[in-house]
Structure formats: structure tokens, C-alpha cells
Amino acid sequence: MTDDLVLRRQVCFALYTASRAMADVYRPILAGFGLTYPQYLVLLVLWEGEQEQPPTVSGLGARLQLDSGTLSPLLKRLEAAGLVVRRRSPADERRVAVELTPAGRALRGRMVDVPRQLAQATGLSADDLVVLRDTLTRITRTIHQHKEQQ
Amino acid sequence: MTDDLVLRRQVCFALYTASRAMADVYRPILAGFGLTYPQYLVLLVLWEGEQEQPPTVSGLGARLQLDSGTLSPLLKRLEAAGLVVRRRSPADERRVAVELTPAGRALRGRMVDVPRQLAQATGLSADDLVVLRDTLTRITRTIHQHKEQQ
């Protein structure tokens, strides 16, 4: 059916628009901390792993589904902002460990309220957000699994 | 609770990742037609409005939630590809109408199978895709409505 080539029927359009609408909500909140949306995601990963070994660039990439072409300049900017340092691994000099600075660690404390602010700014209930998140996570996993099977 | 600052709990991350995973599925399919994902969305709008007046740049922007900073260079590339022409409105010379060329119209016929290919490539059922799309559309509308109320 040629009717399928209609904008409002496309899942891609729905996802694309929803993702940018959500980014619009985050942007002003994160701008208050001098961060972009992907930079915030990198910091979330680093804050999570505080007791473990600091992740490498490719480790961050595996977590966020981003390659070095995106992460290298992004990390350079986080380093310039004084939030992280990059250190070549002595054991394997191809690897670069990304570590939080004291300022990067301290930033977490100032951002604990961000998830609540976000939920408030979207006008969505906590339950709605949880259902949406879980649906999306399932969909993403399905796509990735299906890709690997080819 | 500081636990909220955990990657997998963030709706932004779920949306961001799902959107890019879906783009990964579309990319090779659209590349076969020499198109990017946003270029395809612009064509969907143009194909839909074939009997009406051709939309202006801002009309396309309203439909896709994109501004001239994004659309102007994108349309320039579609024009270079021979798929659209841009024409200053004689009645109001600020406006630029975006029209399909015969090649742009013909492309639709060659792309009728794309939605089916996509559904196949995601490994999701038609029902899953419909539910996802409707959930996302609802969420996006909620965010936009909430923003206007401020």
C-alpha cells in the first residue's frame, strides 16, 4: 500500500520527534551546568562506576553506543571543562582511561535534582516515564538482537 | 535519592538510544536511494501534499519541528540531487516554496516498499510498531502541550 509512505505513520518520525522533544526539555536544565545532553550521559556512566576501574574510551562507547569519532572530541571538551582527565594506560598504551576530577565528582552532588526537574518539565507522571523507558529499552534490544542475527 | 542519577533509569537515554538504533536500521535502506533520514522525512511531507500548494520552508519546519538553520542546507542538498526545486513566492518574496521535481515524484514509486523493509529489519511486529508509534506520539504531544502552558 502506498499509503504507508505517510509521515504520521512512520515509527522513525515518532521516535525522531520524541527524542528531540525530550532533548528540548533537558537542554535548558543541563545548560545551567554547562553541559550538553551527550556529555551528561558520559558523566552518568562515570558517576556509576566510581568504585571500579575508570572506563576506557571504548568502554564508554559500548555503554552509550557511541564510537571514538563522537567520544574523542566530546571527552576533549569535558577535559577542557575540568570535569575529567584522560590517561594512557601504562599496561596497554592503546587504551585511554577516562577518570573524573574532583570537580567532576562534585558536580554529581549539584545535579541530584535533575531527574526530578525533568519529570516535572515533561508533565509526565513517574509511571508514564517508567513505562516509556521500559518499552524503548525493549525495542532497542529487539533491534540490536535482530541485527546480530543477520 | 541519588540513585536516580543512573544511566539505565534515564528516559533520555532510552529515547536517545532507541532513536539511534532505529536510524541504524533506516540508514542502509535509505542509502540505497542516496538519502539521509531527515531528507527522507522531508520527502514524505512533500509526497503527502501533492495536490495542495507546495509548502514553504517554514511550513516544512512546522511539520518536522525543524528550523531554517537545519532545513536550508538540507533542502539545498535535495535540490542539488535534483529531487526538489526552491522558488521564491511572487506574492511574498520572503517565502520560498519547496516543490518536487519529476525525479522527486518518481522516487516515491521506487520507495513504496521501504516501510515493509523497515518493519522486517527491526524484527518487530506490525502491532508492536503501531503501539510504539502511538505511545511516542502521545508523549511528544504531552511534552509540547506542557511547554506551551508555561
Added chain:
DNA sequence: CGCAGTTTAGTTGTGTACAACTAAACTGCG
């Protein structure tokens, strides 16, 4: 040990996104 093949981070080039700005064209009020 030696070296082909792989892994890793970074660079380059293209194409979005979006904020801030510009310039041209229109509108309406006095």
C-alpha cells in the same frame, strides 16, 4: 623472535540540530 593481523583512539569529511544573528520583505499604526 618476527611479523601479519587485530585492537584502540584519534582524525577527517559529511550531514544534521540548534542558538544567535542578518537581511530582505511585508504589515499595520499614526
Added chain:
DNA sequence: CGCAGTTTAGTTGTACACAACTAAACTGCG
């Protein structure tokens, strides 16, 4: 009519994304 204010598309600058490539470092097989 005249011009302040608005609308419209385009430009500039910054920051992702991602493909393709590069160079350095490691690995394992012969």
C-alpha cells in the same frame, strides 16, 4: 505615506553522529 516592528529564509558557529581512514600498540602463530 512612513517607518517601527514582525516575519521569513539564510548564514555562522558549536556540538554531536557516523563512515572511512590513520597510526600506534598489542597478540599470536609459525
